[in-house]
Amino acid sequence: MTNAAAIRPGRPALPEWVRRLPEYLMIWVPLLLSAAHLVSFSLWTIWISFTPSTLIPVSGWVGLRNYSAVAASRNWQIAFDNLLLFGSAFVLLSLVTGLALAILLDQRIRGENLLRSIFLYPLAVSFVVTGTVWSWLLNPGLGIQKLVHDLGWTSFKFDWLIDRDMAIWTIVIAAIWQSSGFAMALFLAGLRSVDTDIIKAAQIDGAGPIRIYRRIILPSLWPITITVVVIQLQFAISTFDLVRALTNGGPGIATQLPALVVYDLMFQRSLLGRGAAAAVLMLLILLAVLLPYAAWRYVQRRRAAHA
Amino acid sequence: MPITTTRRRLLAGSAAALALPAFARAQGAVKPRLTAISQWSAGSDGAAITALGKKFEEKGGVWQHSPVPGFTTEMMNKLRAQIMAGDPPACSQLKGPEIAAWSKIAPTVDLDAVVAAAGYEKVVAPDLAKLHKPGGKWIALPLQIYSTNMLFLSKRAMDKAKADKVPVTWADFNDLADKMKAGGVPYPVANGGTRPDDGQKFEAALAGISPLAYRAAIMNLEKKALEGPEIKAAFAQVRKIADWMDPNVGAQHFSTNLKRFIDGDMGMMIMGGWAQGVLRNAGFKFEDFMIAPGPSDNSKPVFLLNADAFIFWQRKEPDLQAGQTLMAQLVMDPAIQTMYSQITGSIPVRTDVDLSGEGWSDGQRRTAAALKDAIASNQAVLSLAHNMAQENGMTAAMIDVITEYVKNKTIKPEQAATRLAEAVEGAR
Numbered sequence: 181m182t183n184a185a186a187i188r189p190g191r192p193a194l195p196e197w198v199r200r201l202p203e204y205l206m207i208w209v210p211l212l213l214s215a216a217h218l219v220s221f222s223l224w225t226i227w228i229s230f231t232p233s234t235l236i237p238v239s240g241w242v243g244l245r246n247y248s249a250v251a252a253s254r255n256w257q258i259a260f261d262n263l264l265l266f267g268s269a270f271v272l273l274s275l276v277t278g279l280a281l282a283i284l285l286d287q288r289i290r291g292e293n294l295l296r297s298i299f300l301y302p303l304a305v306s307f308v309v310t311g312t313v314w315s316w317l318l319n320p321g322l323g324i325q326k327l328v329h330d331l332g333w334t335s336f337k338f339d340w341l342i343d344r345d346m347a348i349w350t351i352v353i354a355a356i357w358q359s360s361g362f363a364m365a366l367f368l369a370g371l372r373s374v375d376t377d378i379i380k381a382a383q384i385d386g387a388g389p390i391r392i393y394r395r396i397i398l399p400s401l402w403p404i405t406i407t408v409v410v411i412q413l414q415f416a417i418s419t420f421d422l423v424r425a426l427t428n429g430g431p432g433i434a435t436q437l438p439a440l441v442v443y444d445l446m447f448q449r450s451l452l453g454r455g456a457a458a459a460v461l462m463l464l465i466l467l468a469v470l471l472p473y474a475a476w477r478y479v480q481r482r483r484a485a486h487a
Numbered sequence: 488m489p490i491t492t493t494r495r496r497l498l499a500g501s502a503a504a505l506a507l508p509a510f511a512r513a514q515g516a517v518k519p520r521l522t523a524i525s526q527w528s529a530g531s532d533g534a535a536i537t538a539l540g541k542k543f544e545e546k547g548g549v550w551q552h553s554p555v556p557g558f559t560t561e562m563m564n565k566l567r568a569q570i571m572a573g574d575p576p577a578c579s580q581l582k583g584p585e586i587a588a589w590s591k592i593a594p595t596v597d598l599d600a601v602v603a604a605a606g607y608e609k610v611v612a613p614d615l616a617k618l619h620k621p622g623g624k625w626i627a628l629p630l631q632i633y634s635t636n637m638l639f640l641s642k643r644a645m646d647k648a649k650a651d652k653v654p655v656t657w658a659d660f661n662d663l664a665d666k667m668k669a670g671g672v673p674y675p676v677a678n679g680g681t682r683p684d685d686g687q688k689f690e691a692a693l694a695g696i697s698p699l700a701y702r703a704a705i706m707n708l709e710k711k712a713l714e715g716p717e718i719k720a721a722f723a724q725v726r727k728i729a730d731w732m733d734p735n736v737g738a739q740h741f742s743t744n745l746k747r748f749i750d751g752d753m754g755m756m757i758m759g760g761w762a763q764g765v766l767r768n769a770g771f772k773f774e775d776f777m778i779a780p781g782p783s784d785n786s787k788p789v790f791l792l793n794a795d796a797f798i799f800w801q802r803k804e805p806d807l808q809a810g811q812t813l814m815a816q817l818v819m820d821p822a823i824q825t826m827y828s829q830i831t832g833s834i835p836v837r838t839d840v841d842l843s844g845e846g847w848s849d850g851q852r853r854t855a856a857a858l859k860d861a862i863a864s865n866q867a868v869l870s871l872a873h874n875m876a877q878e879n880g881m882t883a884a885m886i887d888v889i890t891e892y893v894k895n896k897t898i899k900p901e902q903a904a905t906r907l908a909e910a911v912e913g914a915r
Binding site for chain 1: 570571680734737738879880892893894
């Protein structure tokens with residue numbers, strides 16, 4: 181385009197900013213709109229969290245009272261502990277599963293496309309569906325335990341769904357099933373992008389496949405690893421539909437998660453102020469993950485620029 | 488007390504006399520129209536409100552009902568949005584103490600004149616009436632009543648236990664459960680695992696042990712009653728019930744296990760009157776099960792009230808105002824209440840409706856009789872699990888404790904009672 185316009189005689193070239201106007205419009209309008217949405221609603225929520233709002237938003241100032249009420253509630257404490265456990269277990273295990281699947285798929289096997297689709301497919305399923313299906317599979321009276329019993333092994337026990345200490349792990353299982361395919365896809369892309377010359381050089385030097393993976397391929401994957409961790413963590417923090425369909429916070433309130441608490445406070449208990457405070461606390465947890473990531477990206481970029 | 492009642496009647500009567508011609512005029516001049524929202528869109532609920540709309544149209548009105556399917560909370564979100572936009576529906580579903588809470592955020596219609604003209608107050612249970620006139624004035628009207636503590640007995644489980652007597656007290660109940668267990672019923676208590684399910688177990692236990700303690704602790708939140716021995720006894724009874732339930736139900740709905748209940752795999756079910764409709768809809772026969780009032784230690788029926796209602800929001804449009812008057816008259820009409828309850832399986836709000844005729848089931852007749860007895864002996868109380876006794880925030884805080892207790896057998900009844908009192912303090 182640029183060249184064509186430049187060589188055509190007798191017609192003055194359009195100024196740079198006019199020519200690039202469509203690009204600016206394309207990027208900046210949606211960007212500004214979504215930023216405005218995000219920022220304005222976040223600010224609104226923060227404001228509400230300091231008001232005595234219950235059924236509807238009202239003005240007024242109660243200081244940190246909503247925050248202390250939320251932090252002191254058993255529901256929030258359980259939800260926070262669960263988030264620590266669920267978040268770390270889910271991220272770690274989905275990382276390991278995803279990486280293992282990616283390495284296995286990377287062996288130039290037959291039917292790779294089919295297998296890749298199968299592993300990636302759960303990602304296309306809605307979390308509500310995942311939660312519902314797993315709630316059947318994991319129900320001791322209907323699912324896996326019953327199947328094994330019917331096959332003859334009657335002492336077999338797999339009742340985590342109704343065990344309040346283990347129930348949080350059923351959410352980990354379902355979440356891993358859903359999203360380790362996503363980790364796999366990213367890792368696979370990473371594995372494929374490793375420079376084959378280096379690998380060949382290592383092979384010539386006599387390194388075995390395990391050594392090549394350990395010393396060359398895996399170290400080059402760590403930027404991807406961090407991306408996967410951050411994406412999965414923010415998913416873990418905002419998990420709502422999965423746990424709602426799978427356990428609905430139960431047995432009792434054993435599998436509460438922060439997002440459930442926010443919804444419960446705002447819409448079931450009609451305590452908008454407290455719900456907003458819980459939402460802001462969630463935002464803070466999220467920032468605790470995202471800010472170090474942003475800082476790390478910044479340092480990375482600086483280093484790359486200097487190199 | 489009698490003096491104030493008379494004075495109130497007198498006032499209401501004169502207000503009605505003054506207001507009636509105005510209503511008549513309003514109805515004559517404009518075509519009554521009603522905008523209404525509710526969660527009733529499908530099944531018997533949807534059929535009932537559609538039938539009500541037909542009646543409204545027969546009287547010359549324009550019926551504009553927008554159902555918001557799903558949970559009550561979703562209907563409330565729509566209501567909230569409409570109120571904040573300054574455009575509330577002329578009439579909406581709302582029940583229990585939420586009527587008082589919501590009436591503070593938007594102006595409601597004073598229905599005193601219409602209610603007095605219909606002589607409605609004397610045929611409504613006093614506790615129920617109070618909920619619908621939070622500031623002393625009627626602003627909402629109850630539509631239908633369910634009891635949340637009906638006892639359903641599986642005939643086949645009864646046969647296995649070789650029992651034919653309906654348990655009256657909790658001791659009878661526990662006896663029968665033991666007999667069922669011994670007779671080969673694996674789970675003497677049928678149940679679901681949802682929060683209201685767990686809440687119902689507790690409220691049935693406490694109200695059955697002592698309706699007075701229930702009223703003081705759960706409805707009036709008296710500190711002394713909350714720490715009283717009845718609460719611990721109720722939690723102890725709930726533990727027994729929980730031990731007889733199938734732990735595998737997880738968070739399932741109670742209706743999932745109805746077949747096992749009918750088959751005699753599960754014996755007794757403490758559930759609201761609506762379960763009758765669900766059982767019938769699932770194709771089970773009246774011979775398969777029995778319905779009785781929930782256990783009560785003083786042998787007189789205890790009735791845990793759950794009532795659906797309509798609240799009326801102030802509108803300036805004359806046609807909507809005429810529509811509100813017409814709707815209020817319809818909702819109080821015994822014929823309409825009969826029609827409505829026969830569709831949904833509930834019982835009418837009016838205590839003077841005759842249920843002996845065709846179209847009523849034995850279960851409904853027994854429920855209505857229980858309500859009458861319970862009101863007479865002051866044992867009709869408001870359900871906690873179904874948001875009748877307290878506002879949603881308080882209810883949820885209390886159910887948290889109850890549902891955790893049901894699912895966690897290491898919590899002692901004394902601990903649960905302490906936690907309940909703490910939860911109440913925290914939610915005040």
